[in-house]
Amino acid sequence: MSDDNTTPKKKQVTVRQLRERRTILRSIGAGGVVVGAALLGFFPVVKHWMARLRPPGALEENKFLASCIKCGQCVQVCPVEAIKLGDLDEGFGVGVPFIDARTQACDFSCDAVQCVLACPTGSLSHDVDVKEQVHMGVARLSRPNACLARLGKGFKGTARGDDFPGLHRYSEVDRWNPIPIRDHPYDLEQCDLCVRECPIKGAIAIEPLKDDPTGLKGTPVVFEKCVGCGMCEMICPVEPAAIVIDKRKHWENV
């Protein structure tokens, strides 16, 4: 134990020095909070809290998040307004475009992948020229037991109800402009909406079920040409949809 008298006297700190010290500490604290707040954005991304269907031409997810400048020009050019921007709960996905196919799918109404052309950073890859080159995901019959085609049922009425705001371009109605799906009622003996409204030729077909004596039952079969645009998921009349998009999946891994 040392004697109190021998301990070196504490250096006198002036009020000014004290104030400066506090300023520095406060700055470090506030700066730390800002960096910390930004880094919170890691969680939703790394933990994959939200798997998102990205617009046509989107690069691989990490590259996509890196290259997107979050300007929303793709949102502005989409004729069916399918593209939305991510919010705070998506971390580094804030301001990054995605598509909620069930609410409004991309049906390539624009013909020329307008969102890709609008993208200023190549985040939506400019290598994509036509819709057939797109890889957003792959459609999958997730609830086969609910599928009207498999049940041998027809479909009559508006596909998603009379209040559904979703748009789709029906070439036979209007070659250039998409119209609300609720304005286009169907009367089908066998439901084949997912095949009928699919914008990609040869991506999906109804194949008859073998063990069906009536010959009315069929099942939707997805082929390699599927680009994952989500049109089938949007138009599927059962709730929830019997067919969904496996986001960002490639055909090889199905």
Next chain:
Amino acid sequence: MSMLTSIAEMLGRTPGKKPNDSAYSDGARKLHENKRSVAGKKERVAAIKAERDLSPSHKWRNRRWASIIIVNALFVLSYSWDIQLIEGSLSASRVIGFHFADLNAALQVMLAFKDILINLVIGTATVLLLWWILGGRTFCSWVCPYHLLSELAEKIHLRLASMKLVRDLPMHRGMRTVLYVIFAGLAFGTGYTVFEAISPVGILSRAMVYGPGLAIIWVVVLLLFEVFFTRRAWCRYMCPIGLTYGMVGITSPVHVTYNLEKCLHEGDCRAICLVPHVLEVTKKGFALTEDVALGADCTRCGMCVDICPTDSLTFDVKGLNKLL
């Protein structure tokens, strides 16, 4: 002021003490001596007293607010009314078809993605040239929507401070440089545009054009912090975007110029300025020459031009004055 001093002070160096007598130009020395003379003291005091009756002009502030509102409204209307003048948001846009990219957002993307598309280069170069001509941080005070909200928060802060309800807790300006390096490093290291997740400029611009979301909460938090704790905390001590545009403005022809002869050193300008360290020259005995262009960190907002009772601070365009 030398360019190096201007850069160092923008990066966070505290402005130096009063210069030695030998540093003055002959003209400046004479003026400083006159200002110290006993003979003219009565007139100087009388002149300062007379200023009390002057009501400050808001010419530049009004123009500036109009500019912020018009530019941001053009973004909003281009989409909502489909007039297609400025498509996109402040982070990147097409102005009548030409690519524009925010310099800081473009930098973050380039660092994170490490692969640069020609469109982005064109957009960045265009904006670089534009803001170099217009004065660098002119972007902050004439376009940035957060700046306007922050000015309102500042008004509330100052009102509360005058009622002794809050006290400005200053920070070190060097923090902005540190944050700049950290965010640039994070973008390069992680491959994510980390800063964009919290950039109030991007968040506000997207909220206006595409509709607000949860991200607005972050902007509100920043504004509340500025009201109750630190005056203009984000713009003064933190925003890397400000530093990016500040660097663009180092050699810009547009700036505010200080005239030593007219100045009575009331200090009104420093009291209202967002970046008062650029107005250090207005202190008595600090100006080395008769006319001094303010440093790179100046946002060219014109608040000091408005409030200056003696017209010692004016907007100036280098080269243009010689032509005229």
